[in-house]
Amino acid sequence: MSASTTNKSGPLSGLRVLDLTRVLAGPYTTMILGDLGAEVIKVEQPNTGDEARGFGPFQNDFSLYFFSVNRGKKSLTLNLKAPAGKQIFHRLVSCSDILVENFRAGTMKRLGLDYEQLKETYPSLIYAACSGFGQTGPYATRGAYDMIIQAMGGILSITGEADQPPVRVGTSIGDITAALFTTIGILSAVHHRQNTGQGQLVDVGMLDCQVAILENALVRYFSTGQIPQPLGRRHPAITPFEVFSSQDSYVVIAIGNDQLWAKFCQHVERTDLIDDQRFCTNVLRTENHDQLQPIMSHILSRKPTAEWVESLTGIGVPCGPMNTIDKVASDPQVQAREMIVNLESEIAGNASVPGLPIKLSETPGQVDVPAPALGEHTKEILTTLLGISEAEIGQLQQSSVI
Amino acid sequence: MSASTTNKSGPLSGLRVLDLTRVLAGPYTTMILGDLGAEVIKVEQPNTGDEARGFGPFQNDFSLYFFSVNRGKKSLTLNLKAPAGKQIFHRLVSCSDILVENFRAGTMKRLGLDYEQLKETYPSLIYAACSGFGQTGPYATRGAYDMIIQAMGGILSITGEADQPPVRVGTSIGDITAALFTTIGILSAVHHRQNTGQGQLVDVGMLDCQVAILENALVRYFSTGQIPQPLGRRHPAITPFEVFSSQDSYVVIAIGNDQLWAKFCQHVERTDLIDDQRFCTNVLRTENHDQLQPIMSHILSRKPTAEWVESLTGIGVPCGPMNTIDKVASDPQVQAREMIVNLESEIAGNASVPGLPIKLSETPGQVDVPAPALGEHTKEILTTLLGISEAEIGQLQQSSVI
Numbered sequence: 122m123s124a125s126t127t128n129k130s131g132p133l134s135g136l137r138v139l140d141l142t143r144v145l146a147g148p149y150t151t152m153i154l155g156d157l158g159a160e161v162i163k164v165e166q167p168n169t170g171d172e173a174r175g176f177g178p179f180q181n182d183f184s185l186y187f188f189s190v191n192r193g194k195k196s197l198t199l200n201l202k203a204p205a206g207k208q209i210f211h212r213l214v215s216c217s218d219i220l221v222e223n224f225r226a227g228t229m230k231r232l233g234l235d236y237e238q239l240k241e242t243y244p245s246l247i248y249a250a251c252s253g254f255g256q257t258g259p260y261a262t263r264g265a266y267d268m269i270i271q272a273m274g275g276i277l278s279i280t281g282e283a284d285q286p287p288v289r290v291g292t293s294i295g296d297i298t299a300a301l302f303t304t305i306g307i308l309s310a311v312h313h314r315q316n317t318g319q320g321q322l323v324d325v326g327m328l329d330c331q332v333a334i335l336e337n338a339l340v341r342y343f344s345t346g347q348i349p350q351p352l353g354r355r356h357p358a359i360t361p362f363e364v365f366s367s368q369d370s371y372v373v374i375a376i377g378n379d380q381l382w383a384k385f386c387q388h389v390e391r392t393d394l395i396d397d398q399r400f401c402t403n404v405l406r407t408e409n410h411d412q413l414q415p416i417m418s419h420i421l422s423r424k425p426t427a428e429w430v431e432s433l434t435g436i437g438v439p440c441g442p443m444n445t446i447d448k449v450a451s452d453p454q455v456q457a458r459e460m461i462v463n464l465e466s467e468i469a470g471n472a473s474v475p476g477l478p479i480k481l482s483e484t485p486g487q488v489d490v491p492a493p494a495l496g497e498h499t500k501e502i503l504t505t506l507l508g509i510s511e512a513e514i515g516q517l518q519q520s521s522v523i
Numbered sequence: 524m525s526a527s528t529t530n531k532s533g534p535l536s537g538l539r540v541l542d543l544t545r546v547l548a549g550p551y552t553t554m555i556l557g558d559l560g561a562e563v564i565k566v567e568q569p570n571t572g573d574e575a576r577g578f579g580p581f582q583n584d585f586s587l588y589f590f591s592v593n594r595g596k597k598s599l600t601l602n603l604k605a606p607a608g609k610q611i612f613h614r615l616v617s618c619s620d621i622l623v624e625n626f627r628a629g630t631m632k633r634l635g636l637d638y639e640q641l642k643e644t645y646p647s648l649i650y651a652a653c654s655g656f657g658q659t660g661p662y663a664t665r666g667a668y669d670m671i672i673q674a675m676g677g678i679l680s681i682t683g684e685a686d687q688p689p690v691r692v693g694t695s696i697g698d699i700t701a702a703l704f705t706t707i708g709i710l711s712a713v714h715h716r717q718n719t720g721q722g723q724l725v726d727v728g729m730l731d732c733q734v735a736i737l738e739n740a741l742v743r744y745f746s747t748g749q750i751p752q753p754l755g756r757r758h759p760a761i762t763p764f765e766v767f768s769s770q771d772s773y774v775v776i777a778i779g780n781d782q783l784w785a786k787f788c789q790h791v792e793r794t795d796l797i798d799d800q801r802f803c804t805n806v807l808r809t810e811n812h813d814q815l816q817p818i819m820s821h822i823l824s825r826k827p828t829a830e831w832v833e834s835l836t837g838i839g840v841p842c843g844p845m846n847t848i849d850k851v852a853s854d855p856q857v858q859a860r861e862m863i864v865n866l867e868s869e870i871a872g873n874a875s876v877p878g879l880p881i882k883l884s885e886t887p888g889q890v891d892v893p894a895p896a897l898g899e900h901t902k903e904i905l906t907t908l909l910g911i912s913e914a915e916i917g918q919l920q921q922s923s924v925i
Contacts, residue, residue, distance in 0.1 A: 256882075289757065290678070309881070310534055313535075339875075340874075348848055348849050449734060479711070480724075481711070483723035
């Protein structure tokens with residue numbers, strides 16, 4: 122590989138990622154790789170770029186949505202439909218370790234740039250494709266968005282109030298889990314390549330990822346034949362494991378075994394409940410949830426959340442507040458773990474983004490460079506990495522290749 | 524490293540994982556490593572083992588919950604409190620690449636087996652700790668469960684009907700996202716070790732991971748100061764991007780731009796809506812969601828879901844059904860991608876588990892070995908890997924060390 126044009130630290134330092142991704146699942150993948158030290162060169166369409174640059178909210182006309190998942194990357198504009206653009210793209214591939222794209226299956230093939238066409242020339246290339254349905258199967262070429270994947274993948278059908286219409290998971294969990302699996306696939310392929318020199322295709326479908334995270338819903342269905350339903354604020358198999366109203370807001374209680382149940386009952390001066398034949402084991406508490414729920418609600422409504430959290434935490438009963446987003450951002454633990462990072466950007470101004478939740482003792486990752494303006498690094502990359510002259514860069518600009 | 528006692532294929536083939544995990548976040552991490560070819564030795568407490576062995580549903584008295592996240596692993600029982608148990612543990616560490624645990628912070632320290640105490644002797648060891656709040660910060664030693672993390676991490680506060688109490692995300696997203704980040708952390712540390720020989724601590728807190736996946740909720744809050752709220756079945760910033768009732772069930776529509784909006788309006792013979800001043804851009808459609816929602820609902824209630832999906836997919840408007848868990852399992856795409864895998868177990872009988880959603884062209888992972896009985900591989904590992912004699916194994920059993 123050519124020398125990196127950056128000096129990033131982190132465990133993936135020295136790896137170069139050619140990033141053709143847009144919107145969320147793909148950019149989230151390359152963001153993590155970048156946070157962990159890889160050099161990420163985001164290849165964007167001239168003039169328009171990643172369509173997420175048009176998603177609000179905006180600050181100084183810069184999309185904060187784009188900002189939050191593209192920090193630490195470099196932006197190079199390149200028209201992949203133009204022959205000269207393709208030629209530059211090939212030169213970039215030849216000095217990169219990993220290519221990531223999240224187009225609909227078929228798009229890269231039409232450009233002549235899919236894995237099948239690249240692998241002959243670049244046998245050590247790791248090519249990651251993250252799409253709605255994966256590269257194979259009857260739906261492969263269909264477009265998909267997070268919401269469709271949440272619906273088709275089953276998570277929506279088990280989220281919501283009992284006997285009510287389902288609700289969307291409040292974040293784009295379809296995109297994000299796919300991003301995490303794609304990142305894992307890439308890093309496992311990097312390991313194989315380091316042992317053998319061989320690259321490969323990493324094919325991740327968002328729908329597949331939703332199936333993979335269904336967890337006990339899938340097992341319960343296969344075992345009992347009963348179709349899992351939404352259950353509101355509680356766990357399907359552990360009781361009381363639920364969000365309750367407190368005097369002033371909500372409090373969540375997670376009592377996973379009988380010892381904790383006894384501790385809780387003593388604490389709230391309801392020792393009668395410990396040996397109550399309806400509630401003395403987890404199986405019974407779950408079976409008789411309908412009867413236990415109002416009793417628990419009554420108990421927990423008597424004090425404000427902060428008091429419950431303090432006193433129950435003190436006796437070792439797992440519990441917590443329900444934090445709204447403002448409270449998450451200011452939470453002392455979240456702050457202590459540096460999970461909210463302020464980035465100063467000449468273009469966008471100051472903006473806070475989530476930190477990296479992987480804390481490494483020897484090679485910590487870094488979240489310290491703001492997201493790039495469209496094409497901010499085009500000249501730098503073409504000059505430093507590919508040795509293209511200023512004059513030629515001018516010509517490429519005139520012919521709208523970059 | 525000693526020779527592997529298995530011949531697993533996959534990109535992580537040759538890596539050995541010492542797995543001290545229980546319940547979900549930790550086992551899910553080592554499951555993925557195992558699916559990708561690593562040898563996973565699950566170290567369990569004699570007699571009881573992973574507490575998930577006691578979670579239903581059961582088949583032939585074997586927990587299918589445990590089965591689904593522990594396929595492909597080996598089980599060795601070991602009492603880590605006994606000096607002889609600690610000694611065996613050290614010998615296992617010395618021939619392993621990665622140690623994974625998901626105890627509450629402090630537990631491994633009390634056993635004398637935390638990273639600080641192991642790293643001097645095993646400087647190349649990768650030690651991954653996945654806990655509720657991470658190894659540092661004011662909440663570090665608190666216990667946590669998925670439900671508490673969902674509540675404290677903010678996702679719960681934005682999931683549910685508008686102006687109604689929040690609901691739980693239907694799967695254990697707090698555990699699972701932490702597992703995925705932990706896996707990424709481990710693989711990035713493996714990469715660094717391969718370059719330098721240096722191991723390290725991978726510290727992942729479930730709460731941190733929830734902050735990392737908040738996505739545009741966090742950005743919207745920082746930008747506007749308004750606290751994001753649950754929005755039922757729709758996306759906060761794109762419209763119509765929502766689940767609607769159809770004639771027979773539900774259908775989800777994801778119209779991300781004005782071209783698709785025009786296509787949709789033509790298809791349903793409501794071209795008047797294209798230039799309607801309330802709905803002609805995405806920003807306006809989102810602002811006027813209250814007025815658009817009943818119009819869309821009325822349109823979509825006229826046909827059954829299957830008809831909508833066929834006709835809208837035909838014209839390129841992203842849409843899909845809302846699948847319940849039974850329909851997910853039988854979906855042709857899910858089947859074609861081998862995302863439901865049947866495993867035959869002598870102990871548990873036949874059981875289906877989710878497949879691996881990372882499809883690799885050259886070194887595919889594998890999901891083909893059922894979950895182990897408690898201590899099923901104790902003798903094999905002690906004999907083959909550590910060269911302990913049959914007689915000594917008998918003594919270890921008698922003294923309840925294994």
